[in-house]
Amino acid sequence: MAERKVSQFTKDVYDLVARIPKGRLMTYGQVAALCGHPRAAIIVGQVAHWGPLELPWQRVVNRYGGLASGYTTGGREAHKRDLEAEGVKISEEYRVIKFEDLIWWPDEQN
Numbered sequence: 001m002a003e004r005k006v007s008q009f010t011k012d013v014y015d016l017v018a019r020i021p022k023g024r025l026m027t028y029g030q031v032a033a034l035c036g037h038p039r040a041a042i043i044v045g046q047v048a049h050w051g052p053l054e055l056p057w058q059r060v061v062n063r064y065g066g067l068a069s070g071y072t073t074g075g076r077e078a079h080k081r082d083l084e085a086e087g088v089k090i091s092e093e094y095r096v097i098k099f100e101d102l103i104w105w106p107d108e109q110n
Contacts, residue, residue, distance in 0.1 A: 009035055013047045016106065020059040023086045024104035025096065027063045034106065045070070058082035065099030 012035040020026055028041035028048075037043070041063075048057045049070055058079055061067060067090065071079035076094040083090055089097040096102060 010047050017055050025059050025102045065096035067094040
């Protein structure tokens with residue numbers, strides 16, 4: 001089978017997501033904007049769904065701190081489990097508690 005070509009945008013998403021520190025979060029829109037396409041949040045979600053499983057996709061959430069129903073390894077419940085394993089608190093509604101305090105920007109030290 002031929003190797004699938006990956007766009008520069010997808011490579012940039014992979015690189016950025018790989019840098020998100022444990023216990024910190026970014027939004028799909030934030031990732032898209034920092035990778036040069038501010039209106040591509042949905043595309044970032046697709047990249048996450050089909051991307052390498054070794055990347056910390058659990059650290060990417062929606063703009064309200066909500067977890068992904070399409071999280072690759074088991075939906076919102078798995079997304080919750082993976083974030084809680086990093087010390088992130090999640091509400092019964094599958095939203096990150098104190099979401100704004102956990103947002104990470106690449107120029108931060110942590």
